[in-house]
Amino acid sequence: MSLTNAQDRNMTRIIFHIDFDYFYAQCEELRDPSLKGKPVVVCVYSARGGDSGAVSTSNYKAREYGVKSGIPIKLAKNRLKDIPEAKFLPMDRDYYEEMSERAMQIVRKYGDKFELVGIDEGFVEVTEKIEHAFVGAEELAIALKQELKKELGLTCSIGIAPNKLVAKIASDFQKPDGLTIVKPGEVKTFLTDLSVGKILGVGKKTEESLNEMGAKTIGELSNIDIYGLTKQFGKKIGTYLYNAARGIDEEPVVESESVTQLSRITTLKKSTNAVEEMLKDLESLCKDVHKSAVEQGFSFRSIGIMLILDNLSIKTKSRSLKSHTDNADELFKVARMLVEEAVAESQIPVRRLGVKVSELASSKGQDTLSRFMTGES
DNA sequence: GACTAGTGTCGAC
């Protein structure tokens, strides 16, 4: 083996990105096998009743009719109006979380380090497990897929690559039930013709900006110099995009840290500009957020509200307190004040209302104590 | 000018 290969062996990381296929809808198919082969649409119904709300997930049969995440339920029903066997189901978050926990326990066993990302995906670093050699990666991934299928009945798509960035794009490359391996020498070719929107963190707005700069594909993005990118997007994101275009990503796989914020949001029964008409919902949101914080042993130092207006634009406000609190009355008082301020600044009626607490600390003082013990200031 | 805290926006799922 040449020196270069030996160096490669030592430097190269091997990372899996596991993404469960149409997760919520797949969970529903497992619970009720008669759904298999029919369009299945998992919906978030809002408080307005009827079919107000949006599609959370749909299976591939439903996607054939253009029914995908995020579209209004009414539109989804319209697209499936000629398909009587189509099923519209409400979200059952507790059930999906239970399935996710069982699945991730299996995934975790397959690597040295595991990072949970959301309810239906995660990264596993398998570098040590397969002794730095890509040769064993495919076999390991197939074994993982088989165990998930056998134990839980779940299918997933796996991307294997030398870093998280490429592994994530790879898992999306072949779906459902896919397996895509991108070896170190193949990264550039793999990325070059893909849309810039495939890069993690590039959503609609960033994609539009990049398109205007002449970059529709990742290959085209690699032609833009770092000065142009940092000027447009700032230092952090500009540098990230510059590296991403070259398939460079040094982010380690890290065990997920605890939450940093807690929030609740609801859709008002009727859009309004009158704060008094929102108070019941606001109080209930504050109670929910407070309950969640107390149950998890958190106090908070920042309180925020979010308004989504009738034109679907978003308005947020937040305040930092002098010190941490877990007082429910204070939460409601500050949230109400922020809502009054935000409503006064806009003429457009409010459709949805949200409350958030952040800058969390353990209300038992453990946070402070552990920092003291480890010498952190 | 460097640093920090507070605040608002964007994006993922």
Place this chain on the structure above:
DNA sequence: TTACGGTCGACACTAGTC
């Protein structure tokens, strides 16, 4: 033709302080 959720993380911008 239209239709429109909920929860969380990360970072940019801005103003204040030294």
